[in-house]
Amino acid sequence: MSAAHGANAAYLVDAFRTVAFIRAFEAKALALTQTKPPLVKGSVHLCAGQELVPVAALAALRDDDQVICTYRGHGWALASGVDPYAVMAEICHRADGLNGGRAGSAYMMAPDTRFIGENSIVGAGTTIACGVAIANRTLGSDRVVIVTIGDGALNQGAVHEAMAMAAAMKLPILFVVENNGWSELTPTSAMFTIDRLAHRARGYGFPSATIDGTDATAIRDSIAMAADHARAGKGPSLIEFTVPRLWGHYHADMQHYRSKDDQAEAEARDPLARLRARLVSDGLADAQEVERLLAEQDERVETLTRRALNGPAGSPDTARDHVVAQASATLAPAVRETKTMTYIQAVNAALHDILETDPAAICYGEDVGSAGGIFQASRYLQRDFGPDRVFDTPIAENAILGSALGASLCGLKPVVEIMWSDFIFVALDQLVNQAANIRYITRGRSSAPLVVRTQQGVTPGSCAQHSRSIEAFLAHVPGLKVALAASASDAYSLLRAAAADPDPCVVIEARGLYQTKGEVQLTDGAEAVGSARLRRPGRDLGIISWGTALPEALAAAEELADAGHDVGVLDLRWLNPLDADAIADLVRQCDGRILIVHEAASTGGFGAELVARLHDGNADGGALHVERLASPDVPMPAAYELQQALLPTKQRIIERVHAMLSRKRTVQLVEA
Ligand SMILES: Cc1ncc(C[n+]2csc(CCOP(=O)(O)OP(=O)(O)O)c2C)c(N)n1
Numbered sequence: 209m210s211a212a213h214g215a216n217a218a219y220l221v222d223a224f225r226t227v228a229f230i231r232a233f234e235a236k237a238l239a240l241t242q243t244k245p246p247l248v249k250g251s252v253h254l255c256a257g258q259e260l261v262p263v264a265a266l267a268a269l270r271d272d273d274q275v276i277c278t279y280r281g282h283g284w285a286l287a288s289g290v291d292p293y294a295v296m297a298e299i300c301h302r303a304d305g306l307n308g309g310r311a312g313s314a315y316m317m318a319p320d321t322r323f324i325g326e327n328s329i330v331g332a333g334t335t336i337a338c339g340v341a342i343a344n345r346t347l348g349s350d351r352v353v354i355v356t357i358g359d360g361a362l363n364q365g366a367v368h369e370a371m372a373m374a375a376a377m378k379l380p381i382l383f384v385v386e387n388n389g390w391s392e393l394t395p396t397s398a399m400f401t402i403d404r405l406a407h408r409a410r411g412y413g414f415p416s417a418t419i420d421g422t423d424a425t426a427i428r429d430s431i432a433m434a435a436d437h438a439r440a441g442k443g444p445s446l447i448e449f450t451v452p453r454l455w456g457h458y459h460a461d462m463q464h465y466r467s468k469d470d471q472a473e474a475e476a477r478d479p480l481a482r483l484r485a486r487l488v489s490d491g492l493a494d495a496q497e498v499e500r501l502l503a504e505q506d507e508r509v510e511t512l513t514r515r516a517l518n519g520p521a522g523s524p525d526t527a528r529d530h531v532v533a534q535a536s537a538t539l540a541p542a543v544r545e546t547k548t549m550t551y552i553q554a555v556n557a558a559l560h561d562i563l564e565t566d567p568a569a570i571c572y573g574e575d576v577g578s579a580g581g582i583f584q585a586s587r588y589l590q591r592d593f594g595p596d597r598v599f600d601t602p603i604a605e606n607a608i609l610g611s612a613l614g615a616s617l618c619g620l621k622p623v624v625e626i627m628w629s630d631f632i633f634v635a636l637d638q639l640v641n642q643a644a645n646i647r648y649i650t651r652g653r654s655s656a657p658l659v660v661r662t663q664q665g666v667t668p669g670s671c672a673q674h675s676r677s678i679e680a681f682l683a684h685v686p687g688l689k690v691a692l693a694a695s696a697s698d699a700y701s702l703l704r705a706a707a708a709d710p711d712p713c714v715v716i717e718a719r720g721l722y723q724t725k726g727e728v729q730l731t732d733g734a735e736a737v738g739s740a741r742l743r744r745p746g747r748d749l750g751i752i753s754w755g756t757a758l759p760e761a762l763a764a765a766e767e768l769a770d771a772g773h774d775v776g777v778l779d780l781r782w783l784n785p786l787d788a789d790a791i792a793d794l795v796r797q798c799d800g801r802i803l804i805v806h807e808a809a810s811t812g813g814f815g816a817e818l819v820a821r822l823h824d825g826n827a828d829g830g831a832l833h834v835e836r837l838a839s840p841d842v843p844m845p846a847a848y849e850l851q852q853a854l855l856p857t858k859q860r861i862i863e864r865v866h867a868m869l870s871r872k873r874t875v876q877l878v879e880a
Contacts, residue, residue: 216425217490219428220424220425220492221492223264223424223483224480224498225501225504225505226286226287227263228480229292229505229508229509230259231505232506233282233295233296234254234255234256234259234282236513237254238252238254238459240299240513240517241460247517248313250314251313252458252459253314253457254280255281257388257452257453257455257477257478258388258452258453258479259283259480260421260422260427260451261283261386261421261451262284263287263424264427264431265382266354267428268429268432268435269352269354272351273352274322274324274352274354275288275324276336276340276353276354276355277355278327278357278361278386279327281356284323285326290306293512293515294306296512297515297516298313300517301521301522302517302519303521304516304519306318307650308651310522310648314328315328317646317650318650319617319646319650319653319654320653324336324617327642329637330357330358331365331367332637332642333355334357335366335606335607335610335611336610336613336617336638337374337383337614338377338381338607338610338611338614339610340614340617341379341614342611343615343617343618344380345380346570347620350380350439352381352439354382354384355381355382356384356386358388359387359388359390359391359405359448361385362385362400363400369602369606369607369610370607371446372604373604373607373611374443375412376602378442378443379438380441380444381444382431382438382444383409383444384431384446384447385406385446385449386421386449387421387449387451389450390457405418405448406418406447406448414443414444415446416446417430417446419448419450420450422451422452424486427449434447452473452478453474454474529652530652533647533655533710535737538733538735540735541704541732541734543732544730545730546727546729548726549726551696551699551723551724552699552722552723554696554699555699555717556584556585556586556589557728557730558699558703558704558707559585560589560592561704561730562621562623562704563597568620568621569620569621570620571593571623571624572600572608572622572624573600573625573627574603574608574627576599576625577595577598577600578590579600583719585661586625605632608626608635609632610635610642612624613638613643613646613658615658616643617656623658623659623703623707624658624661625660625662628663628664628674629678630676632678636681639660639685639712639714640685642656643687643688643712644685644688644712647711656712658712658713659703659707659712660713660715662715662716662717663722664676664678664717664756665677665755665756666855667720668846669846670719670844671844671846672843672845677807678808679716679783679808679814680814683783687712688711689706689738690714690784691705691783692718692781693715693716693717693718693781694721694753694755694756694758695724696726697727697728697729698781699728700729701735704731705736709736709737716755721759724759738782738785738787739782740779740780740782740787740790740791742790742793744762744775745797746797747774747776747798747799748775748801748869749801749803749865750778750794750797750798751764751775751778751803752778752780752804752818753804753805754814757806760805760855760856760861761805761861764861764865776797778790801869802835803835803837803865803868804837806836807855807856808838808839809840809842810836810839810841815836815838818834819834835864837860837864839856842854
């Protein structure tokens, strides 16, 4: 036997052993869902028929190459080297599980290892992979990341965005499609008009292939080629592996929609049976040896499952742990220089200082690089810090946010721009379902320290798609930190604070204030996130406001002072974390008379949250008269005159304050 032949023989025997182990593992996981009562609860997506793809693909890669897979990811986790006991314990929702029972079968993650993790949102892993690849390249590593999707996922917007970004930036990514012929319960053929899914890559201009996903050498060799291509700086590839789906879409799938012929065809392509036949026919193992290998895997799985089932459940005391990092006391940063500048210049100065002081910081988005942003927030930054750290992206918000997450998981500090806050909605998944969960799911082993800058608010001519105030949508999400800058000074300091924070932060700027000037203290460090600021003390009534409405509130308070009313104004600055002490101080100072003012529409606005919290926190029934002034529940028109009819302007604030100060404290429900 030649050395090459010997190596291949060892590879095939090893592959057989691992595929057999994964099959036994999946059979056991399935069995645990079928006991009465079930020992494993919730949906479990098993990879029977697809096991050879992770095994052979990872045999072609280096130990430090990374993996992002789907909810059907047990095989990828096991082949990546994750402790099988931790995987089974996670499926069983035990404290010893990979994620302590926080992830379950479909969302296991270990981004501090090569197994970045599963993803339960179809297609979402692909844009995250873009960020992992950006980090690898920026940090000077020639690692590659493999991201897997099902065939159905090829129709997801996120996947198209990821491929567009990966192609444009020549990112070292291997897109792997595990084509099992079914998009959940619908045949793949009904959803595609091309005979090979791999052809989708042609539109993006990178190489692709369709490979038999039951052929151990073809899988390994095609992945090796794609990895070489990526490591040589030539960009991504797409490999479609055709695989049989031996079982249902998930553990309880009755498969009533599937023909017997289709099932039989799948069984005829079982990779375990094929590999077994190959070992015997090539003389690599005899029938007895094969049986012994199979029995060994069953035994391993039995042992680790017994251990997992006997393991402890997570303590209820820990259920709230690791949503965000513990706040650390930060001293006020040293002031380097005080300058008068416009709000947008202050944003630019903050970005400059972040890039200068944090070598891990990168800054990107649509038009951010060479043009310096449509509002010039990033002007000269590419010139000063180079195109590797400040760059343009395709018009692909999911790719921007997903890649920011991926890069943040791998050691970078991405500060990305979403040009208008309204555009976040096309990509919200990456903040809400992805970035915000990382610290919690990994129990603090990983976090997603990314910053998203965006701007919002109503200005003359801004239509209903360019004027929404979105802060309450974001503040609703545990794990996301949200700031709004209402002055040039805060445009600088809040952005610096966000960039120094270990959790995902969204800093919302006020477009209408971009050209307003103020004194800005440029600092050597950053303040901690989460403090409100009393902009004006007052005793008769306290206004709580933030962002675009804050200047109106301040102007109103000034005019009210001329009329003899002492009105205080608290600028909340951060909605999460919320400065409860500052709010309590204001309530005390103003004898419980509080008006909340925001530009966002009333219903579900953050004002509603504050009203609820103030009442919840008033258990001893102290004097409390809280009202809210917001825009009514109307899409914002473009015409200035119509806008003015809706906004919480200075005049409306003054009128409401007069009304509050003259009214007895009564309770009534008002229309939004
Ligand atoms: C964004 C999103 N849409 C829909 C779903 C529900 N869903 C879960 S798995 C799945 C099927 C995906 O099919 P495919 O990509 O072919 O992968 P397979 O399950 O066959 O591995 C669907 C529709 C989801 N989890 N995420």
